[in-house]
Amino acid sequence: MGTAVDRFDDKARGLFDRIGTNDVYQGELLRHRPYTRFLHWMVALFFFLALFSGFGIYLPWLFRWFTPIFGGGALARSMHPWFGVGFCFFFGLQVLNWLEPMLWSKADTEWIRGLKNHVLKPEKLEPTETGFFNAGQKVQFWEITIGSVVFLITGIILWIGAGTFGRITVAVSYVLHDISALVMLFGIFIHMYLSTFGQPGTFHSMTRGSVAESWAWTFHPSWYKQVTGRDPRQAHEEARRQMETGRR
Amino acid sequence: MSDRRTLQIKQISAHPGPIPGEGVQRDLEVCKLVDTTTCIGCKACEVACVEWNDMPFTPTTFDNTYQTMPETAWSFWNLIKFNEHQREDGTIQWLMRKDQCMHCADPGCLRACPADGAIVQYSNGIVDFNQENCIGCEFCVSGCPFNIPKFNPTTKKVYKCTLCSDRVGQGLEPACIKACPTGCLKFGSKDDMKFIAEERAQQLREHFGYANAGVYDPASIGGTHVIYVLHDATRPELYGGLPKDPQIPWSYTVWKWLAKPVLGTLALFGLLGVCLHYVTVGPRKSQPEPPPRKER
Numbered sequence: 081m082g083t084a085v086d087r088f089d090d091k092a093r094g095l096f097d098r099i100g101t102n103d104v105y106q107g108e109l110l111r112h113r114p115y116t117r118f119l120h121w122m123v124a125l126f127f128f129l130a131l132f133s134g135f136g137i138y139l140p141w142l143f144r145w146f147t148p149i150f151g152g153g154a155l156a157r158s159m160h161p162w163f164g165v166g167f168c169f170f171f172g173l174q175v176l177n178w179l180e181p182m183l184w185s186k187a188d189t190e191w192i193r194g195l196k197n198h199v200l201k202p203e204k205l206e207p208t209e210t211g212f213f214n215a216g217q218k219v220q221f222w223e224i225t226i227g228s229v230v231f232l233i234t235g236i237i238l239w240i241g242a243g244t245f246g247r248i249t250v251a252v253s254y255v256l257h258d259i260s261a262l263v264m265l266f267g268i269f270i271h272m273y274l275s276t277f278g279q280p281g282t283f284h285s286m287t288r289g290s291v292a293e294s295w296a297w298t299f300h301p302s303w304y305k306q307v308t309g310r311d312p313r314q315a316h317e318e319a320r321r322q323m324e325t326g327r328r
Numbered sequence: 329m330s331d332r333r334t335l336q337i338k339q340i341s342a343h344p345g346p347i348p349g350e351g352v353q354r355d356l357e358v359c360k361l362v363d364t365t366t367c368i369g370c371k372a373c374e375v376a377c378v379e380w381n382d383m384p385f386t387p388t389t390f391d392n393t394y395q396t397m398p399e400t401a402w403s404f405w406n407l408i409k410f411n412e413h414q415r416e417d418g419t420i421q422w423l424m425r426k427d428q429c430m431h432c433a434d435p436g437c438l439r440a441c442p443a444d445g446a447i448v449q450y451s452n453g454i455v456d457f458n459q460e461n462c463i464g465c466e467f468c469v470s471g472c473p474f475n476i477p478k479f480n481p482t483t484k485k486v487y488k489c490t491l492c493s494d495r496v497g498q499g500l501e502p503a504c505i506k507a508c509p510t511g512c513l514k515f516g517s518k519d520d521m522k523f524i525a526e527e528r529a530q531q532l533r534e535h536f537g538y539a540n541a542g543v544y545d546p547a548s549i550g551g552t553h554v555i556y557v558l559h560d561a562t563r564p565e566l567y568g569g570l571p572k573d574p575q576i577p578w579s580y581t582v583w584k585w586l587a588k589p590v591l592g593t594l595a596l597f598g599l600l601g602v603c604l605h606y607v608t609v610g611p612r613k614s615q616p617e618p619p620p621r622k623e624r
């Protein structure tokens with residue numbers, strides 16, 4: 081990545097480090113710095129504002145009860161594009177922030193091949209090659225990146241209207257805009273589940289920034305090795321033995 | 329006629345549930361007939377429309393033709409389109425067509441509209457916009473094959489010809505009809521207008537040498553409640569871009585009524601999926617976890 085982007089990211093991270101704090105206690109590791117957390121929650125906020133204000137326009141006979149939240153249909157319609165702009169803006173910054181750990185690797189392809197093991201018959205420990213993000217998280221990230229671009233282009237066309245772009249362009253854009261939202265919504269359900277109930281301990285990384293070491297060697301072994309210098313499997317084995325002796 | 333209710337609602341945009349009073353009374357379908365062969369381009373109808381609907385002044389554009397402005401505007405619903413058409417033999421034919429909402433039997437604007445009650449279709453065929461329910465999304469502009477609904481950036485609402493539903497509801501003819509000095513505009517039941525139009529087209533074919541004269545009442549959208557007599561019905565585009573085969577984009581037909589609910593449900597399967605995952609497979613825990621309880 082270009083050095084200008086790196087310098088920008090470093091500056092922003094530094095700025096937010098001065099404002100925000102992390103809670104990292106013994107046996108924990110810092111995972112997400114304040115800048116990352118700030119961006120993530122701004123993205124989530126604008127995503128849901130745009131989603132809920134869009135629902136009433138998407139399927140009025142089912143989601144009509146969403147529009148009063150925004151002060152009626154007309155107001156929901158006029159605010160929706162601005163929510164979308166906010167979403168794209170903050171996610172754009174997040175893309176720059178996360179570009180490096182999100183790059184695809186050979187190990188990720190392997191991970192996707194073994195998807196069934198991760199989902200249906202979860203092996204207790206992630207493959208040792210799994211780094212800061214696993215391949216599923218990377219897919220989610222790139223899906224949202226592509227989706228945001230589709231949102232932005234089709235959204236601007238819908239915003240400015242058929243008078244400028246022609247009625248067929250608008251008619252097609254509106255379908256693409258919908259599909260983009262549906263795919264993202266589908267993914268977000270899975271995302272919300274995995275970062276809360278589905279994988280306990282993950283949520284804290286986005287609130288106060290830290291995760292337990294055991295979380296790290298279980299789900300992101302390669303990252304664990306990188307930050308602690310210890311072998312993740314060995315660390316797990318030691319902890320297991322300790323737990324057993326403690327019981328006796 | 330004014331003692332009869334002539335504006336019985338037939339269709340409402342984005343409306344769930346039944347339509348109030350639907351089918352309790354039979355209505356005559358109304359129709360406006362525009363005979364382009366007897367229009368003299370006097371624009372009396374333009375003035376009558378602006379007057380009756382109490383429109384503010386709309387700035388005009390001079391583009392070296394007799395046309396008042398390039399297309400209709402939110403405050404200018406009735407526009408005579410002028411076209412100097414050069415025929416094969418080199419002579420000029422001056423074509424004039426009164427452009428306004430066609431009050432389609434299958435209105436693309438109504439299909440596209442996502443706001444409950446912003447567009448209604450009366451059972452007499454009139455398609456009317458209710459600005460107080462309009463959310464200003466402009467989907468109707470994209471749904472309309474005739475480029476009719478026009479957005480007002482100040483009120484953020486869309487406006488168009490009402491076929492003078494306020495007058496028709498009181499048993500009066502639309503203002504443009506009343507103003508027309510040549511009788512080129514007529515108003516009555518759809519059956520009567522269709523009959524007169526066909527007669528006139530036959531007359532043009534048999535006595536005036538317009539072999540292709542005919543009636544414009546496009547079947548692709550189930551017909552319209554404004555119909556034209558044209559000198560050459562095979563080339564309606566000559567008359568200020570009247571589409572030969574007007575279509576409603578599939579985004580507002582197949583996508584909106586079928587794919588939207590179906591795919592929306594599919595997206596909800598994501599939610600269902602994770603719930604099922606939690607109660608069956610269960611969460612993944614950081615290792616090591618305490619050993620499972622032994623049954624004794």
Ligand code: HEM
Binds near residue numbers: 221224284
């Ligand atoms: C309220 C619902 C949400 C919760 C509880 C949540 C929670 C989290 C957590 C805990 C992480 C960190 C995962 C890790 O460190 O491994 C994360 C990452 C992330 N979040 Fe969210 N998030 C939510 C909504 C969203 C939304 C709406 C978006 C974007 C549209 C989003 C985009 C991302 C992305 C791209 C990542 C990084 C990749 C990944 O972990 O999948 N999140 N989220």
Ligand code: SF4
Binds near residue numbers: 428429430437473475
């Ligand atoms: S001409 Fe356009 S605005 Fe008028 S009824 Fe047909 S689709 Fe609607």
Ligand code: SF4
Binds near residue numbers: 437442446467
């Ligand atoms: S702009 Fe047109 S489609 Fe949108 S709510 Fe108003 S009438 Fe309906």
